[in-house]
Amino acid sequence: MTDRKGPLARFTILDASRVRAGPTAIRTFADLGARVIKLEIPPGAPGGDDMIGGRDHNRADYENLHRNKESLTLNMKTPEGLEILRQLVRQADVFIENWRPDVKHRLGVGPEELRAINPRLVYASISGFGQSGPYARWPGFDSIAQGMGGLMSVTGKPGEGPMRVGIPIADLCSGHFCAQAIMAALLEREVTGEGQWVQTSLLEAQIAMLDFQAAQWLIDRKVPQASGNEHPLTVPTGVFATRDGFINIAAIGQTMWKRLCEALGAPQLVQEPGFGSDPERVENRDRVNAAVGELLRTRGTQEWTERLIEAGVPCGPIYSVDRMFDDPQVRHIGIARPMHHPELGEVEVVGLPMQFSRHPRDAGPLEPAPEQGAQTDAILSSLGWGATDIARLRARHVV
Known part of the structure; x- marks a missing residue:
């Protein structure tokens, strides 16, 4: 991978998250120069990622979400896979997962176990509904969080019933909130020398995004209603x-x-x-x-x-997406970033929506999302595994 520079270039992140919320959080770090190693289930091992957002479902989405990352296939259900993970954790700054809350503990890769190996590690978790409580084991999905988080009740025209927002806002916002929590933990680590476990969930992220609508109930005891395209508190x-x-x-x-x-x-x-x-x-x-x-x-x-x-x-x-990207101001701010892909050719992806005076976002090329396991051999070699050992691991679907 091209040597990229950025304000977060000194950090290494192990990304064991799937689908959208976790990868959204870590995309920010990858775009800001951090080394991100995406941990993926090896071909032939049970539990592969066939969810929305995978390579085979929507390649455009996958490229936009996983650019600037490396890919290591790793079966953490095997002793050798766990040993490789422990080796990586010793060198990492962040580990992120968005499994159901009990999975990490069953695998033996929870925050206590990994931080025992590396006390400086920031361990990040995104769940559907929280790490504990009556709904902790429920599977999390964006539209479910939109409904339970109150958003669908205030979206759409009055009298037409609940309406889902047109983007996966609970996924996206939980990812962004998680990125903020990781940043804060890394800053705190500079003072204490220790990492910590940071958490968020689709449900609490969605509730936080209600903002003034939530305040109407919490403070005024007024239940907000759907108001369509109009603002509920000011006209016109x-x-x-x-x-x-x-x-x-x-x-x-x-x-x-x-x-x-x-x-x-x-x-x-x-x-x-x-x-x-x-x-x-x-x-x-x-x-x-x-x-x-x-x-x-x-x-x-x-x-x-x-x-x-x-x-x-x-x-x-009010633009359609194609007209929006053709707007002169949108072109001027450069939010659409060019990227060369070995198969797709010259494409564009949505760039990081922030600017740094010393680290322009267009200073270096974007790296396309890695093919599954593209950096497996290189990463294992850097950890001291020889070619024969790697071949043996691959044959047993450890990597």
């Missing part, structure tokens, strides 16, 4: 039809409301009875939206966008 904020498409508008508060009315050529709406404050406009939501919507249908999306931005009103067009 949402999607409006134009002459040739749609536009998103966020006229939050009195100042934005006045600017919107003036840009629409209808300053009299500010004085309309029932339109004078956010609470009043929420109470008269349908009337406000009807008045604003009638005016917006007289011009096209681009013209309204230019007018409203000039007036200082937050707004924007």
Whole structure:
């Protein structure tokens, strides 16, 4: 693998996670220069990964999720596999898994066992519902967490029933929260010299993402309801039809409301009875939206966008994914990163959504996701295993 540099280049991570949440967490480290060794079940060994996101299900997704990693096939259910893992742990900074909570303990690779080998190790776990409790052994899946975490109850149009969000948000957010926890543990280790066990779950990550909707219940004892494309607490904020498409508008508060009315050529709406404050406009939501919507249908999306931005009103067009990537601002920020793939040729993947002044994200090439076990021989050789031993391990599906 190409020698990459970055702010996390000094760290080595063992990635035993599967599907999406764990790999999402570790992709951040890989993009920031850390050495990531992806531990995969060897061909012929029971329990191979046939889940969504695997190589055979969606190659585009797999490449986007597992770039910049190395792959080591390893059967941790065998004595030799466990010995290889212990060798790797002695040199690692982080170990991450997202198995069901009991699996790591049955395998003998829980945080106590691995941190006994390397006390500096940060052990990270992502589960569906937590490491303990009545649902701890339930299998975790994104849409299940969206439902149990309250998100589906506030998504979609009023009266149409629960609606899943169009991205695996519980998976993604649990991965990002886990990455933050790992970063914090690595920083704390610089003071104490010791690692620790960090945990999150799809359920708690999803609940945390409810944010102000959760606060409505916890503080005001108000149960949030679905409000479709509109904001539940401020009007007019949402999607409006134009002459040739749609536009998103966020006229939050009195100042934005006045600017919107003036840009629409209808300053009299500010004085309309029932339109004078956010609470009043929420109470008269349908009337406000009807008045604003009638005016917006007289011009096209681009013209309204230019007018409203000039007036200082937050707004924007609504893109399909292809049009989004073609937007000049999206092209300017460079979030789509080029990558050369030996089979697919020149492709693009979604880059890391953060910038560092000393480590530009486009400074070096991205490495495509590894083929299964592509670095197995090299990694084992670095640990002292000879060619004959490696062949023996491979024949017994240890690697």
